[in-house]
Amino acid sequence: TQLLEQSPQFLSIQEGENLTVYCNSSSVFSSLQWYRQEPGEGPVLLVTVVTGGEVKKLKRLTFQFGDARKDSSLHITAAQPGDTGLYLCAGILTQGGSEKLVFGKGMKLTVNP
Amino acid sequence: NAGVMQNPRHLVRRRGQEARLRCSPMKGHSHVYWYRQLPEEGLKFMVYLQKENIIDESGMPKERFSAEFPKEGPSILRIQQVVRGDSAAYFCASSPGWGNQPQHFGDGTRLSIL
Numbered sequence: 416t417q418l419l420e421q422s423p424q425f426l427s428i429q430e431g432e433n434l435t436v437y438c439n440s441s442s443v444f445s446s447l448q449w450y451r452q453e454p455g456e457g458p459v460l461l462v463t464v465v466t467g468g469e470v471k472k473l474k475r476l477t478f479q480f481g482d483a484r485k486d487s488s489l490h491i492t493a494a495q496p497g498d499t500g501l502y503l504c505a506g507i508l509t510q511g512g513s514e515k516l517v518f519g520k521g522m523k524l525t526v527n528p
Numbered sequence: 529n530a531g532v533m534q535n536p537r538h539l540v541r542r543r544g545q546e547a548r549l550r551c552s553p554m555k556g557h558s559h560v561y562w563y564r565q566l567p568e569e570g571l572k573f574m575v576y577l578q579k580e581n582i583i584d585e586s587g588m589p590k591e592r593f594s595a596e597f598p599k600e601g602p603s604i605l606r607i608q609q610v611v612r613g614d615s616a617a618y619f620c621a622s623s624p625g626w627g628n629q630p631q632h633f634g635d636g637t638r639l640s641i642l
Contacts, residue, residue: 505571513583515576
């Protein structure tokens with residue numbers, strides 16, 4: 416069972432276009448993180464959202480956390496070839512004295528020049 | 529480089545052999561997590577350790593897999609009697625503590641089973 420569903424799973428666009436990737440769950444998370452992963456490397460943290468309804472901006476990237484803290488979105492404005500990569504959302508799951516990340520399957524983005 | 533260090537980056541083993549994957553956390557981090565990533569999949573949690581303690585191993589297969597984080601030295605993920613299905617990228621992450629702390633990832637070990 417996939418706790419976090421990401422959509423779309425694949426996206427190929429032209430340089431300059433905008434895009435939005437969604438991360439949805441039926442579970443409530445204490446916080447949600449977005450990572451970007453390039454081939455042969457580990458995920459790199461982009462942002463952590465904690466408060467329901469929170470919006471964070473990182474240059475051309477805008478992250479939003481749903482009011483109920485079950486979903487999130489990442490919007491990229493004017494995509495560039497350097498944005499190509501795998502975008503992963505991950506929720507922090509806290510239970511029974513443990514804390515771990517639950518990942519979605521990711522959205523593989525290709526930005527063509 | 530003060531980041532999370534994993535070695536080896538690539539490991540090839542034959543079926544039935546043992547694989548040992550090492551992870552040195554970031555300086556000052558005492559919490560270590562191991563995740564496995566299959567092709568076209570997200571990362572799946574395996575185990576969460578603090579120094580000398582296993583906190584949560586709910587994602588670890590019941591047999592052949594073990595993990596440790598000794599008082600001195602790196603964390604080790606050990607896979608005994610490897611099978612083809614163990615082929616994957618194994619990532620280690622570390623954090624300074626509990627409570628929504630960001631986890632910083634290493635670049636992983638790519639395990640291939642012949």
